[in-house]
Amino acid sequence: VGIRPNTALAESMRLYCNRGIVVNDTMQTVTDARIYSVGECAAHRGIAYGLVAPLFEQAKVAANHLAQFGIGRYMGSLTSTKLKVTGIDLFSAGEFMGGEGCEEIVMSDPFGGVYKKLVIKDDKLIGACLYGDTVDGSWYFKLLRDGRSVSDIREKLMFGESNIGDVGHEGHSSAATMPDEAEVCGCNGVSKGTICKAIKDKGLFTLDEVKKHTKASASCGSCTGLVEQILMFTAGGDYSAAPKKKAICGCTDASHKDVRDAIRAQKYLTHAEVYEGLGWRTPNGCATCRPAVNYYLISTWPKEAKDDPQSRFVNERSHANIQKDGTYSVIPRMWGGHTTPDELRRIADAADKYKIPTVKVTGGQRIDLLGVKKEDLAGVWKDIGMPSGFAYGKSLRTVKTCVGSEWCRFGTQDSTQMGKDLEHALWAMYSPHKVKLAVSGCPRNCAEAGI
Numbered sequence: 001v002g003i004r005p006n007t008a009l010a011e012s013m014r015l016y017c018n019r020g021i022v023v024n025d026t027m028q029t030v031t032d033a034r035i036y037s038v039g040e041c042a043a044h045r046g047i048a049y050g051l052v053a054p055l056f057e058q059a060k061v062a063a064n065h066l067a068q069f070g071i072g073r074y075m076g077s078l079t080s081t082k083l084k085v086t087g088i089d090l091f092s093a094g095e096f097m098g099g100e101g102c103e104e105i106v107m108s109d110p111f112g113g114v115y116k117k118l119v120i121k122d123d124k125l126i127g128a129c130l131y132g133d134t135v136d137g138s139w140y141f142k143l144l145r146d147g148r149s150v151s152d153i154r155e156k157l158m159f160g161e162s163n164i165g166d167v168g169h170e171g172h173s174s175a176a177t178m179p180d181e182a183e184v185c186g187c188n189g190v191s192k193g194t195i196c197k198a199i200k201d202k203g204l205f206t207l208d209e210v211k212k213h214t215k216a217s218a219s220c221g222s223c224t225g226l227v228e229q230i231l232m233f234t235a236g237g238d239y240s241a242a243p244k245k246k247a248i249c250g251c252t253d254a255s256h257k258d259v260r261d262a263i264r265a266q267k268y269l270t271h272a273e274v275y276e277g278l279g280w281r282t283p284n285g286c287a288t289c290r291p292a293v294n295y296y297l298i299s300t301w302p303k304e305a306k307d308d309p310q311s312r313f314v315n316e317r318s319h320a321n322i323q324k325d326g327t328y329s330v331i332p333r334m335w336g337g338h339t340t341p342d343e344l345r346r347i348a349d350a351a352d353k354y355k356i357p358t359v360k361v362t363g364g365q366r367i368d369l370l371g372v373k374k375e376d377l378a379g380v381w382k383d384i385g386m387p388s389g390f391a392y393g394k395s396l397r398t399v400k401t402c403v404g405s406e407w408c409r410f411g412t413q414d415s416t417q418m419g420k421d422l423e424h425a426l427w428a429m430y431s432p433h434k435v436k437l438a439v440s441g442c443p444r445n446c447a448e449a450g451i
């Protein structure tokens with residue numbers, strides 16, 4: 001798992017390597033004291049660190065030693081890391097696996113999607129692993145680094161910094177004690193001061209409103225807990241917790257889940273049955289609920305429920321994307337971004353023949369023919385002779401790939417082939433929303449497969 005340092009150069013010089021180039025506490029290689037090694041390529045006391053913070057500490061020790069400013073020793077680093085993937089809040093720090101002589105405090109709520117584990121040894125916090133609610137990650141990491149005894153706050157430790165009362169934080173939540181310039185949302189660069197100002201000036205009371213006005217918590221969502229805390233103490237009694245249930249649209253009070261459950265439980269097969277059964281306020285739904293209900297009916301009862309073309313968007317009906325001037329855009333599929341000279345010639349010939357004004361390479365590694373007249377659509381598709389890219393559908397659009405291990409010197413996996421396999425497997429599926437995927441061949445993530 002992870003990245004392995006390339007030690008070929010060091011090994012060719014006969015420097016001793018295991019996980020990396022083996023160094024002592026002054027970052028000198030154990031083979032030759034004249035040679036230093038710091039960073040991801042160095043192995044210190046059996047650990048090769050893969051984060052920036054320990055590497056800075058190593059560099060400081062090496063620099064001091066080289067400049068002969070006394071002998072500082074590198075004793076290893078405590079590290080914490082937060083997964084930066086949308087929708088997955090995961091934080092870990094220190095020795096979160098525990099072990100001999102360790103005590104573990106665990107809170108597990110599989111239904112609510114929250115798991116927290118704290119590892120304590122000799123009354124000190126030595127490790128933490130948080131999933132689902134990572135708002136206290138930096139506080140736990142501070143306790144870990146400070147190495148202070150947690151015996152006085154042990155009972156409340158699991159419930160986070162805002163719950164330790166007067167014992168540790170003078171009764172304030174961490175949000176209240178943060179300075180205004182402190183960054184809350186790293187994705188969108190939003191500070192606490194900006195959020196508080198928006199709450200006061202614009203009279204915001206809900207998380208959704210704060211997201212809309214400031215963009216805080218609107219991307220990866222890992223700061224949601226903190227934004228809610230700020231909202232709570234700034235808006236005070238006016239704060240309204242985000243409603244747990246959101247109606248599909250104004251036609252009904254039913255949520256998406258209510259509709260799915262009812263279709264399954266009551267075996268509804270038509271729009272009319274759903275609207276009547278769930279007390280819709282409009283006779284035929286609207287542009288928001290109709291496509292959703294259509295999808296839920298077909299996906300729940302694929303053999304019995306019938307697709308309703310009127311509940312599909314115009315783009316899906318005409319197999320092309322309508323543009324603002326009324327012309328269409330045609331995007332043929334290029335599996336994994338691969339094409340051939342023959343396909344490119346056919347695209348070029350069609351563009352000439354139908355006088356298509358714009359040919360554009362899309363952000364999803366395909367070719368877009370823009371400005372196609374409605375009456376030419378069938379001819380264009382026939383002449384190109386390629387499968388549809390479904391660039392207009394509630395379906396799989398692109399699977400973006402990097403060149404991966406076949407070509408790239410960093411690649412550890414064949415990302416292009418995996419992208420093609422995924423694209424073939426999911427091609428032409430009907431989904432509730434457009435779906436775009438990406439596959440990268442290593443953590444450098446050139447295909448931007450995660451956020």
Ligand SMILES: Cc1cc2nc3c(=O)[nH]c(=O)nc-3n(C[C@H](O)[C@H](O)[C@H](O)COP(=O)(O)OP(=O)(O)OC[C@H]3O[C@@H](n4cnc5c(N)ncnc54)[C@H](O)[C@@H]3O)c2cc1C
Nearest residue numbers: 003009038039040041049050051052053055442443444445
């Ligand atoms: C996708 C990705 C995301 C990451 N995200 C984070 C993060 O959020 N937080 C964090 O703390 N860390 C993160 N890391 C890890 C962090 O980037 C690395 O730990 C850090 O950059 C390593 O620094 P380094 O100086 O040891 O090595 P590098 O930054 O890899 O520098 C090594 C340099 O040596 C050069 N080199 C290699 N061979 C030779 C040679 N033979 N001759 C001359 N030069 C050579 C290379 O070109 C390179 O410039 C991430 C890493 C990746 C890949």
Ligand code: SF4
Nearest residue numbers: 402408411441442446
């Ligand atoms: S993600 Fe980038 S560096 Fe990694 S294999 Fe793909 S192209 Fe190469």
